Amino acid sequence: MLHTATAELTAADREGVKVFDLTAHGLRALNQALHDFRRNPTNETVWEIVNTKGAHAIAVGVDAPLDITVRGTTGYYCAGMNKQATIRIDGSAGPGTAENMMSGTVIVEGDASQYAGATGRGGLLVIKGNASSRCGISMKGIDIVVHGNIGHMSAFMAQSGSLVVLGDAGEALGDSLYEARIYVRGQVKSLGADCIEKEMRPEHYEHLEALLRRGLADGKARPEEFRRYGSARKLYTFNIDNASSY
Amino acid sequence: MTEFPRTPPRQSWTFSNDANAEIRRAAATGIYDIRGGGSKRKLPHFDDLLFLGASISRYPLEGYREKCSTDVWLGTRHAKKPIHLDIPITIAGMSFGALSGPAKEALGRGATEAGTSTTTGDGGMTEEERGHSKTLVYQYLPSRYGMNPDDLRRADAIEVVVGQGAKPGGGGMLLGQKISDRVAEMRNLPKGIDQRSACRHPDWTGPDDLEIKILELREITDWEKPIYVKVGGARPYYDTALAVKAGADVVVVDGMQGGTAATQDVFIEHVGMPTLACIPQAVKALQDLGMHREVQLIVSGGIRSGADVAKALALGADAVAIGSAALVALGDNDPVYEEEYRKLGTTAGAYDDWHEGKDPAGITTQDPELFGRFDPVLGGRRLKNYLKVMTLEAQTIARACGKSHVHNLEPEDLCALTIEAAAMAGVPLAGTSWIPGRSGGPF
Ligand SMILES: Cc1cc2nc3c(=O)[nH]c(=O)nc-3n(C[C@H](O)[C@H](O)[C@H](O)COP(=O)(O)O)c2cc1C
Numbered sequence: 001m002l003h004t005a006t007a008e009l010t011a012a013d014r015e016g017v018k019v020f021d022l023t024a025h026g027l028r029a030l031n032q033a034l035h036d037f038r039r040n041p042t043n044e045t046v047w048e049i050v051n052t053k054g055a056h057a058i059a060v061g062v063d064a065p066l067d068i069t070v071r072g073t074t075g076y077y078c079a080g081m082n083k084q085a086t087i088r089i090d091g092s093a094g095p096g097t098a099e100n101m102m103s104g105t106v107i108v109e110g111d112a113s114q115y116a117g118a119t120g121r122g123g124l125l126v127i128k129g130n131a132s133s134r135c136g137i138s139m140k141g142i143d144i145v146v147h148g149n150i151g152h153m154s155a156f157m158a159q160s161g162s163l164v165v166l167g168d169a170g171e172a173l174g175d176s177l178y179e180a181r182i183y184v185r186g187q188v189k190s191l192g193a194d195c196i197e198k199e200m201r202p203e204h205y206e207h208l209e210a211l212l213r214r215g216l217a218d219g220k221a222r223p224e225e226f227r228r229y230g231s232a233r234k235l236y237t238f239n240i241d242n243a244s245s246y
Numbered sequence: 247m248t249e250f251p252r253t254p255p256r257q258s259w260t261f262s263n264d265a266n267a268e269i270r271r272a273a274a275t276g277i278y279d280i281r282g283g284g285s286k287r288k289l290p291h292f293d294d295l296l297f298l299g300a301s302i303s304r305y306p307l308e309g310y311r312e313k314c315s316t317d318v319w320l321g322t323r324h325a326k327k328p329i330h331l332d333i334p335i336t337i338a339g340m341s342f343g344a345l346s347g348p349a350k351e352a353l354g355r356g357a358t359e360a361g362t363s364t365t366t367g368d369g370g371m372t373e374e375e376r377g378h379s380k381t382l383v384y385q386y387l388p389s390r391y392g393m394n395p396d397d398l399r400r401a402d403a404i405e406v407v408v409g410q411g412a413k414p415g416g417g418g419m420l421l422g423q424k425i426s427d428r429v430a431e432m433r434n435l436p437k438g439i440d441q442r443s444a445c446r447h448p449d450w451t452g453p454d455d456l457e458i459k460i461l462e463l464r465e466i467t468d469w470e471k472p473i474y475v476k477v478g479g480a481r482p483y484y485d486t487a488l489a490v491k492a493g494a495d496v497v498v499v500d501g502m503q504g505g506t507a508a509t510q511d512v513f514i515e516h517v518g519m520p521t522l523a524c525i526p527q528a529v530k531a532l533q534d535l536g537m538h539r540e541v542q543l544i545v546s547g548g549i550r551s552g553a554d555v556a557k558a559l560a561l562g563a564d565a566v567a568i569g570s571a572a573l574v575a576l577g578d579n580d581p582v583y584e585e586e587y588r589k590l591g592t593t594a595g596a597y598d599d600w601h602e603g604k605d606p607a608g609i610t611t612q613d614p615e616l617f618g619r620f621d622p623v624l625g626g627r628r629l630k631n632y633l634k635v636m637t638l639e640a641q642t643i644a645r646a647c648g649k650s651h652v653h654n655l656e657p658e659d660l661c662a663l664t665i666e667a668a669a670m671a672g673v674p675l676a677g678t679s680w681i682p683g684r685s686g687g688p689f
Contacts, residue, residue, distance in 0.1 A: 031465045056458045061395050061466030076455065077462040081395040096449035096462075100393055115449040119390040121434070137448040138390060140434040157444060159434050178435060236439040237422055238277065 018044045022058070023051035030058070034085075037064035054094065059087055062104075079106045082123065095132075098125045101142055107216070114151070117144045120161065126215050133170065136163045139180055145215025155182055156192065164211050166221045174229050182229040183208050185221055196232045204228055279511040280419065282344075282600030282610065284412055284503040284548060284570060289520040291503070292554040294667030295660050296676065300648040307645040314641045315651040318565050320542050321403060321472020321495040324464070328472055328495075329381055329403055331565070332361025333637045334652060335555055337629075338500075338546050338567035339385045339405060339476075341367030343420050343429045344507030344600065345573075346617035347374045348625070349609045352576055354378030355622060356629025360637075365405060365567075368418045368443055370432050371397040378626075383474065386463065389418060389443035391433040398467055403496075405474040406460065408447075408485070411504030411547040414478030414518045418443030419508045424603040426612040457492040464493075474498050479524040479547065480517075486531035490541050498567065499528045501547030505570040507610065508601035521547035521558075523670040526657075529562030538562065552639020559640070560655035561671060575632040576625045577607045 020030055030049065037045075047068045052058060056075035059068050063083040070078065073091040083102040092110030101120040108116070111129035118134070120142025127135075127144070133151035136144050141161045149167035156172075158180035168186035175192020182195075183204075191197075200208075200223075208223040257263065271279065300306035307314060321328035337357045342350050344367065351374040357364040363381035366372075370392020376382055384401030386393065398404060409415060420429070420441040430437040450459045460473055475489035476498035489497045501521025506514065525545055532538040545558045546567035558566050574580075579587075581594040586606035590597065600610035608620030644652045647659045661676040662668035668675040669682035 027465065028469070032468060035468060057462040057465045060462050061398075063395065076458045077449070080462050081398075081466055083395060095455070099449050100390060100395075102394060118449040119393065121394065134448070138444065140390070156448075236436070238440050 016044075017046045017048050019048045019050060021051050022049055022055055023053055027055055027057060031060060034059055034062045034064070034066065034068070037062075037066060052091075056094070059085070062087070065104075073110070082106060092129065093127075098123075098142075101125065111148070112146075117142050120144070122161075124214055126217075128216075130167065136161075136180070139163070143211060143214070145211060145217055147215075147217055147220060149186070152189070153192070155180055158182075162207070162211055164208065164215060164217075164226075166217060174231070176235060177229075177231040179231065181207075183211075183226040184229065185226045188227075188229070191229065194232050194235045195229055198228045198230045200226070200228050280421070280508055280601055281511055281514070281598040282505065282507050282509075283514075283598040284505040285515055287515060289503060290522050290664065290666045290670055291520065291548060292522065292557045294522070294663045295557050295671055295673065296663060297556070297560075297643055297647060297659050298661060299646045304648045306648050307650060309642065309645055312645065313650055314645050316637050316641060318542070318653070320474075320544075320565065323495045323537075323541055324469065324493065325403075325472040325495055326468075326470045327402075329363060331363060331381065333633060334559060334563075334565040334640075335360075335549075335633055335636055336362050336383075336544065336565055336567045337364035337572055338504075338569040339365035339367040339383070339407070340569055340573075341369040341418070341420070341507060342372045342375070342432070343367075343369040343424060343612070344610060346608060346611055346620065347372060347428075348617050348620045348622040349573075349576060350375040351378050351622040352620070352625030352629060353572060354382070355626025356572070356575070356633065357381075359626065359630040360633035362633065363402065366401075368420070369429065370394075371401070372432075374622075376400065378622075385476075387418070387443065388445060388447045389433075389441075390448065391443070395466055398463070398471075401471060403472040403474060404463055404467070405476050405498065406456070406463070406494075407476045408456075408489075409476070409478030409480065409500075410506060411478045411500030411502050411518055411521070411524075412506035413509045413513045414480035414502075415445060416509060416513050416517070417445035419601065421508065421601045424601065424612045429612060453488040453492050456488075460493045472496055474544070476500060478502075478504075479519045479521065482519070482524040482527040483531045486528040486543075487535060490532065490535055490537050494541060496542045496544060497528065497532075498544040498546065499524050500567075501545070503548030504546055505573075520670065521545065521549075522667060525558060525561040525563060526670070526672040532562075539564065552636040552641075553643060555636055556640040556643040556652065556655055557660065559652050560659050561657060561673075564653065571632070572629055573609055575629045576609055577620070577628070578605070578609050580607060583607055 049070045052072040054075045058078045060080040062085040066085040068087045075094040077096045079087040079098045084104045086105045088107040093108045093112045095113040096115045098106040099118040101123045103123040105124045107126045112127045112131045114132045115134045117125040119138045121140045125144045127146045130148035131150045135150045135154040137156045139158045139161045145164045152170035155174045159178040162181045165184045169188045171189045172192035174195030205223045318334045354375045358380040365383040381402045383403045387407045422438045472495040474496040475494040477485040479501040501524045502518035542564035544565045545563040583606040603611045605611040608617040660673040
């Protein structure tokens, strides 16, 4: 149900698309209309949001199998707490994009600012550009695929789910990590407390291959090029001799 | 040989037996002391304030016969569905994980029967409390354990937790002993490991992005729910002002006596300001912004009786919240369990190792055998009784001061017993017109 880029859209493609002008109608009207699908579904399931002007909280709390394309750059928390919907940002995304996502897919065509996918509990977040610091912070089951690089403190306290990075990772990757899995293809500037490199076993290649495919990156990278990182599980119970790591 | 008189053995004030015992404990175990409850020091508190009562200059209301209302509206600033409570005493957020399922159920039952709200806590919303609470406030915490949009939508209000009075600037702590399968699953973490929740939110850090976060929460819930912001008593003037600026409907200020499920003792006893000192600052911030009563103020931290409630309201709060006192009403630290407290090396009234999960009263535990002892229906009834008594006490005082609503109590109805309390609460020292730090006074 993914959109192709605007340029490729023919007039016919656009026909079934509900175009919403955010500047003209405002944020409240947009989110209310999207929420109304929960109780009153219609066949207007393909949406295009235009004139976003970096607004915050675009398409938050959606809980319906909608196909939404946001044209232009977004502010904070676009697609926050998404359930079911496929939301594509045709531009760069502000902080906290897809925070606490439950299910569905969010695709950022450009770069994503801080805390992308924070505390996400399910679904898939694809960032085609780079992600800034704290990508996947405290993630709880979401899968995140970043085609570019990620900033410092990414996957801090990440609990579960997977973070795949085709480029490089910044400082303190996976600090205080729990059970989330991290795969990085490029350089890792440094690992955070309790994060270690782990062996890639056959099941990890398989897992990663599927993630790359779902993350629209299968042509861009091969599983063999990645290293895997996970928790050493040394901070799971308090030990005074590890106090310098806390 | 002549026996000369000797200097009697003298204990040091500085190196007291308690201080030395703590040094020995630290030396032996290599870990700081973690415990539940609030500050145990003697702090300036509501006990240091008195009501003046009515006399010739103002007349009282007749007990029982003349009306003295106690209801309160919360969230009238922006929410489409503000909350209306019969009494100005709410139940504070206490996490499932720290408390047992039956204890959470009892809190919901008691609060509902008394016409007030209860609050979730770190760890998410349980069916027990949603099902048994007419009005349930859903906490939005840094850990975001269990956070999901469905629970946001079925909550009656949302409380963004920035801090807690017991540990302003601190995160949560739930040690391995209490991580049962159910707790682990709700939090999406392995069973049996120590959980230290973050102290800052993962996706905002200051007042400007808090404002955007509140906007997001309002948009997700279609502007229906009141949004509270809870802060620990650190800098209540600025925190209140910033919460208002960020768009809060309700500000919750929790002073340092406020309870916690598990925190380092050094944090509980040495960080934050007493509740008494927090209230006037928070009220001043609201007044300076022209928002007093527009944005409601809930105060917590050491509230035990209707007198405490009345004093908090007189200083300008719209409502109070109780945590520890509600647990005591349910049976926490009850002398009936003395024998078992002794076995745990403590005594009724002093038991605070809640993080170990061995609570004989079945309240702060996840052990099915222990929480099986606790009857949520009876617990709920006890809590309801206690809430009703507190309300009646607050009304008694309000009528004595000539007020037809408890919210009409005012600082002019109060005097202070100590210079400290006078300075902190901003009311005159009894028998004088002296408010230290504010006025000279002729007396
Ligand atoms: C057992 C227990 C658990 C608590 N859990 C939370 C929590 O999850 N979130 C929170 O904001 N405050 C929590 N608190 C603090 C209370 O919400 C409240 O601020 C405090 O108890 C008020 O002070 P009081 O105990 O003197 O009434 C907890 C307190 C206790 C006693």
